Amino acid sequence: MFLVNRRRFLAMVLSLPAVASAAVTAPNQDTATDLVEAMLSRAHVPRHSNELWVLVDDKEATLSVFRGNALLERFAPISLGRAGAKTQRVRGDNVTPMGEFHVNRFNYESQWRTFIGIDYPTPVHARMALEKGIYSQADYDDYFDYYRRYGRPPQDTALGGAIGIHGLGSADPDIHGRYHWTQGCVAVTNDQIDRLAALVGVGTRVVIR
Template identity: 30%
Template sequence: MTERTWLIEDGADHPATDDTAAAKALWTRRSALALTAGFFASGAAPARAAGFVQRLQPRATHIVVSKKNRVLELKSGQEILRRYAIHLGFAPDGHKTTAGDGRTPEGQYWIDRRNPRSDFYLSLGISYPNATDLARARAMGVNPGGDIFIHGGPRRSADRRKKDWTAGCIAVSDAEIEEIWTLVPTGTPITILG
């Protein structure tokens, strides 16, 4: 097998046409391969790739919200990935029962939708009302409400001074909802505790 010699000059590579040209600035395919192999063997490329992989975060498999402690936790199995301070509805005590009551629901739900054009930066929809909530509302003869989200911070400066300012949603900062948005896939279960 003959080795083909390549001339590298003026930003172009092409086969060398004579011995003089070959003597100017030559690379053989074999030497180029040896240089590439040396780069990878040195560990330079894998170390860089490993650094990138280490920055990837596991996705949340469950969200737990404690209204009492004003905390939202993203979990992967039993491991807590992230913990955030939260703001709730303007009347946070108790379970949401009717539209406009200002309460944040309690119970088992899941993330059922995403809104990248939310009035509150980004938002993840919570599947309230569930079947139990609907049955309770029917029995009471009331509208259970809906459109409960985890979303970013307030737009009005007056709301920034309030502990609980939403209409029943769970609010975090805009930077935090960006992080939550990337770690929480649609379909993730959420448990909201009183």
Template identity: 30%
Template sequence: MKRAVIFLALALTMALAGCGAKSIRTYDGPDVTRILVYKGDRKMYLMHGGQPLKVYNIKLGFDPVGPKQFSGDGKTPEGTYLIDRRNPNSQFHLSVGISYPNPQQMAFASEQGKQPGGDIFIHGAPNSGADVVGDWTAGCIAVTNADIEEIWSMVPDGTLITIYP
């Protein structure tokens, strides 16, 4: 009887532990060698050399015109960065980090007596279930949850990302 109770407790614990886990896809295709983002077109391209592998519709910061310069400005950065981290426990459905700000952007913000901001990601929808319409992020690049799962699996850390106006 005691063994049965222990067994049931362990089985229940393992079953519950898997309830919150996100299923991460795998990808076994051509390498993504670069990401190109065109803010004005609201498009993001995963590239293999000069060929696009995938194209995504994107949403941007709530004030998307112009480059991000300061914390809270609602702008999405412009320039070339690296994919430098990922967060499976994000407040959004997965997130892939962009290496903004660079040293020049940090120095400029400091000269202005401000902070450059940071924590810029490509991510999915809010886990809160909030309804989001139009450009809504604080400066990140938002895609659908299905898209971020695909991007997560296809894009390795260290990939270059260039964000154009």
């Protein structure tokens, strides 16, 4: 089981130079947002030369798979949440959360053909929710208690959940090609989700920016 200690996690995050700078200079209510943005500014750098990782680009409407810096696949256009991509998401707002995530589950019997789940909301999103008043202190503590117990983030808080990358299933490919139509997930075609599922695995890093 993956154990998360809130104090150790935040200490680790704040030890990163770019993140520490943002935390020192930003007003308190914006600190968590700056942490997400600081992480995103560094997230496009592979962890090592052989890392397999995924980049979802909101502005370009693309999903790219890299091995280190080498591009393996690029899917376009993709669809995101109807309300676009933002660093802050709350349940039911149809926003795709931005940030740095990891694949944590697969559902090959999804109505969307295949669903590749990610570990949203992350501890950074939880901290942002606390500082913006979306989470109470009790909500924040409950988030970490759940994470420590089950090794994954809770999916039924004010931040919502069930975020991932999926295919179309029986959805209209024409609508997919013209509009952002999901409730917050990243959607690709059925052929593309098959190709993606063959490449990635549990633990693969996913950056949404």
